[in-house]
Amino acid sequence: MASFLYRVGRWAAEHRWATIVSWIVLIALVATGAATLSRPLSDEFTIEGSRFQQVLDQLREEIPESAGGIGTVTFTAEDGFTDEQRAEIAALVEEWTASDGVIEATDPFVTQEQLDTAPEQIAQGRAELETGRAGLEAGRAELDAAEEQLAAGRAQLEAGRAELEAQREQLEATAAQLPPAALAQAEQQLAAGEQQLTASQAELDAAEEQLAAGRAELEAGEEELAGAQTQLDQAERLSELTDGVRQVSEDGTVAMAQIRFDSTGGSLDPEVTEEVQRLGDELTPAGVQIDYSAEITTDLASLVGPAEAIGVVVAAVVLLVLLGSLVAAGLPLINAVAGIAVGLGAALTLSAVVEMTSVSPVLALMLGLAVGIDYALFIINRHRVQLAQGMALRDSIALATGTAGNAVTFAGGTVIIALAALSVTGIEFLGVMGVVAAGTVAVAVLASVTLTPALLSVLGDRVLPARQRRGLERKADNDATHGWAARVQRRPWLAILGVVLVAGALAIPAPQLRLGLPDGSQEPPESTAYRTFDTIRDNFGAGASGPVIAVATLDEPAADDATVTELQLDIAEDLKAVENVDYVVPFGVSEDRDTLAFQIAPVDGPSEESTVELVHDLIDGADALGAEHGVQVGYTGATVANIDISDQLADALPIYLLIVVGLSLVLLLLVFRSVWVPLVASVGFLISVAAAFGGVVAVYQLGYLAGVFDVHEAGPILSFLPIALIGVLFGLAMDYQVFLGSGMREAFVHGTPARQAVVVGFNHSARVVTAAAIIMVSVFSGFVFAELTMVRPIGFGLALGILVDAFLVRMTFIPAVLSLLGEKAWWLPRWLDKILPNVDVEGAKLERQLGTGVAPQQH
Structure with missing residues (x-):
């Protein structure tokens, strides 16, 4: 591979403009594809074949009008609604109902009047009954x-x-x-x-x-x-079942309308929701504030905002400090931008045929930006060192691509494998997310070994001014008595204890991890979606924002409507008797009277623990309830889907972690030809993961430092975050392990004593790895305040995980343990040494073939 990449780097350097133009054409092609073929992204998460999905499919077939997506609109009038305002809202509701893609919109005042007069009508009916x-x-x-x-x-x-x-x-x-x-x-x-x-x-x-x-x-x-x-009697039973249902607040200042959309997929048609908002904004009477729920207002047109740019700025500053030149600092940024342009463009183009969630391109953007900068940095830094030692320009570019580029390719491969392995969970949207991110990383690697050599060829000697050349020469030494690793080696047990204590303190909240999917409470506090959620919670009960849908299927169609009504009430009363149920509304019967639908409002919000318990209780009691009434009962709806998906992801987490740890052992065994190094590195990876999980739980679930990180409402952790975090951290941790550890191994193989080899190898790579880690942390930290709120904990977890893994684990824990192990650290049984292939990550064989005098571990 090193020889192949050497030839690729030389060709790109010799045909620099052809390479650059090819990338420009490629970017233009994917940009055109993304602009013309991409479909709207979704915030809906589903798992084909899941219980909730099967029930939803059945509901769509039997009672399609009850299976459409639901959006909520709130109207607020501080002094209460006037008759004129009520009339104008009624007219707006009629406009919504008449819109394409809308099945029905409810007039909150008519509905509330029906609810309010129901007891009086029942009493009047009983009086008339007594008279009769x-x-x-x-x-x-x-x-x-x-x-x-x-x-x-x-x-x-x-x-x-x-x-x-x-x-x-x-x-x-x-x-x-x-x-x-x-x-x-x-x-x-x-x-x-x-x-x-x-x-x-x-x-x-x-x-x-x-x-x-x-x-x-x-x-x-x-x-x-x-x-x-x-x-x-039935009316009275229904009134008792729906006790607590309101469409207009008790003080008369807030009204809530529901819009049922003719949607068959997991998300609403943006054109339809935009028309709903346009009509609402135009026809809402003066003096009334209108707000829309997240289902209606979700806008995924902008994947990034100003906050993300801060991370890029910090990365640019780090590059400028490390490389000492604006020109040189700009190269990794150009490489990263080209990589994510192609990767994201291709992903958005593929959204025409593959359903894609909004997080997929954002995660790809995050990773593509970070690794695109880092991978180019490793090659550029190696090239600068070689130039400083007098190597010819194109020879240096080719060798840097064959050596550092080989390490980059291997490191990128580990990231790609870890992300692609998300497909083994069997969860489609998670697999798509992993493949999209892996594809973007692959493009970043490709850009690093083709575009970067071409750009270096264009820059020529300007990448390394004469005044910097002397500085680099002074830094390129093999002193094993100075630097951070040397200090760690003097007190290894203290270093290990310090890492364990710090990481352990961060990991303390991790066992409290509770998974869920975002609801309106996680939206930005200034957004209309959050105002809608908050208004509903304060005036109509938190459960109104996330009802559970129950579907009962009869073995034989009911004989008549009276029989259906009686069965509806019997089932609904049993459903309401379940703990944490606020009210139950029968809201649909199939034409052949063999399927019944019910809307169950929990006492608390959709992401609360009591609601999770309620859904589990309902599912556990479905067989008994069905047997009692001669029906089959299933549950669906967004709340059930979120809980079911979270449960499945939680079940998949240990399996995926086992796969990743096993993969790390195999890969590191190949790279370092050692038994102990892979074990120590894998233990370090687990330390990093535990610390990252603990930090995420502390901030986003328990609310510590919530003000600092703009978390206005703590809640459950995004259900796919742990798996995604493990995959990404694994890939990036292996990057740093390869770049730091391979230098140590090369020094040891070339005769340097084991303890001294740890420091020598560390010193040759630490500076550039430190810069790379700071860049990673900076880029990920920018997403902590992302436009898309569900991305924020991912950015935080990755930033914290890289911070812990790079500086505590790879630069402190690993050198300390390897120093204690001494020569045992590089022990490998003879029989295993014979069967393992020789993976020349650093391209040392290539250097020997070329007869260069450049130390292989210098990046």
Whole structure:
């Protein structure tokens, strides 16, 4: 590899303008691709195949209007809303509802009136029910009296019929003895009696029909009353379930409207949300302040802001101090800018086909800027040393690319592998984040071994003025009695104890680490998203900002709407009985009545620990709840998604850490051909990680020094931060280990005593590694006050981690331990020495082939 890079460096130096123009063309191409093909980035994090994602997919299929994204808008009027303002807000809500991409917007005043009048309507309905029941009772009494009269009439009719039959029998018995006139008269009397009985029977039949009609009417009335009773009971149960729901604050100064969007992805369409904001800003009445939730206002157009530039300025100052020339100091910055331009441009172009979160390009920017400067610095510094020793310009450029460039390539490779290994977690957005960052680092390495040699060729001797050449010559010595490593070597146990105590103190809060994803409370305090979150929390309860969505699936569709309603209420009441639930709102039924949706508002905010416990309790109790009601229950929504993702990332963290530590052992075993050095280096890496985790938890979760770092509300740590931090810190820690340790090994291999080799190797690399570490810390520190708030703890963690790893671990802990180990530090079993390939990181073999007299460990 060193020989290949030597040829690459020489070609780039000889064809400097072709190389530079090629990079300019490449930058133009990716910039064009990013401008024309890139899609909006997202702040939504999801894991395909997760429980919450499966439930959400089911909800989208069964009840699509309940699965759309939801945004919240608050209206504030200090003196309360006038009738005119209410009317104008109602008109604005209608405009929103009519907008493309919006399913529905709620009028907060209409909704609140419905909520307020519900108890009165229920009471009025019960009064009407009692009146109707009293009327039915009176009707029943009248029917009973009529029944008695009808029974008496029937008895009289039967008695008359019996008497008539007796008369007929008597007439038949005496008919032969009666004169014809008397017989005719008797028969007429019997016929008249028969007619009278028939008329009475008809009257009784008519009365009986009337009575039957009255009974039917009474039964219908009873059924109607029973139905009204059921509706009132259900209305009362629903009122109890939704007790606490408000759309207008109790003091009447704040109103909250919800907008349901027709969105199928994890994020809302920016064009739709921009139209919502435009209408709101134009149509909101005078005297009313309007604010939008983070879902509506998320603006990812600007990945960096003024704060990030501060880190670059500090890096430039460090370069100027180290290199002593504006021209020379500008080269690493140009290299870094070219690398991140190509890397980020390519990433944004790929966003057309790959869903990408907003953190992905920012993390890539962070790393690309830092390593782009550092890698170019190592090559430039090596080139300057060689020039100071009299080497020809292009020979020096080629050799610096073959030696320091080889170390840069190997170091960059470790960073790339560590970042790409994020894909093994099985979490898609994290894998994309790692690949994007790894790609940017790869471009930074490519720029370092091609563009940097070309720029050095253009500058020629101007990279090293004559007055600086003498200074460099004085610094290029092998004195093993001076410098920081020599002081550490005099009291190694004290140095080790000091590092352990400092890093241990920083790591104390680490076990309290609690993971989560950002909500409105993490937005900047001056933003409309934070004002919305804060206003809702103060006036409507923190849980209103992050409801949990429950979806119940029936084995068979319900027979009718009444059955569905009863089942909804039964399930909702059981859901509300769960601890930390504020209220439950049934808010959707599928057309075939086999899927029900519920909105559960937690007592606390979406990132609070009680809400995490609530979601776990709901999930743990899903089977029991489903068995009781004959349904299958699942949970989804942003709050559930955040908690589920955080849990999965927490589960993946130990596995990833094991992979990274194992990888570090293998890589360092290849580089240093030693058993102890990789073990000590890996232990040092774990110390750095623990300290970084502890610092992040202390500031961003527990709120220590919150004012200093502009943390206005402490909360859970970004769920993917630990894994990302481990990957990045591992790669960068290996960089410093390679640049410092390889010099020590080369000195030892060339006959320098083990303890002396530690100091000699350290002194040859410490100055440039110190500058590189300061640059890294400066760049990452700039992101502590980034525009994108979720990036801030990442910047802080990386800055602190590099600070600890470079200055405490690599420059203090490692030299102290290696000094104590002496020659044992470089021990390797013979059988292992035979099978391990010889990784010439420093390009010493190349130097021997070329016959140069430049010490290989000098960068």
